[in-house]
């Protein structure tokens with residue numbers, strides 16, 4: 730069984746919903762939501778509202794803590810690679826890596842498309858051009 734955790738939205742308890750109500754009739758109170766998993770704020774907030782509340786209160790401090798960029802990030806032909814495919818109703822989809830600045834395409838096998846996470850690094854750079862092997 731997974732562990733329950735609380736929504737990190739600083740105002741979660743202030744939203745008046747039935748599931749937040751706790752306590753006996755003479756001592757009613759609303760509590761922060763507690764779940765095994767959440768969808769927002771990377772799994773830490775119960776709703777978009779609670780996520781936005783967190784960013785309002787802590788976002789600027791988080792930026793200062795982790796560092797704000799002082800130079801623009803740049804997309805060039807070197808880091809503009811993405812996996813893509815052309816769907817074909819006959820089942821023979823064409824898979825490839827695609828550079829959306831130069832329009833260059835390099836074919837992939839379907840297995841490489843689905844299973845090889847090393848073809849493109851997390852910055853969008855192609856790690857090698859030698860990965861494609863033709864299956865005849």
Ligand SMILES: [Zn+2]
Pocket residue numbers: 736737738741762774775776779
């Ligand atoms: Zn919440």
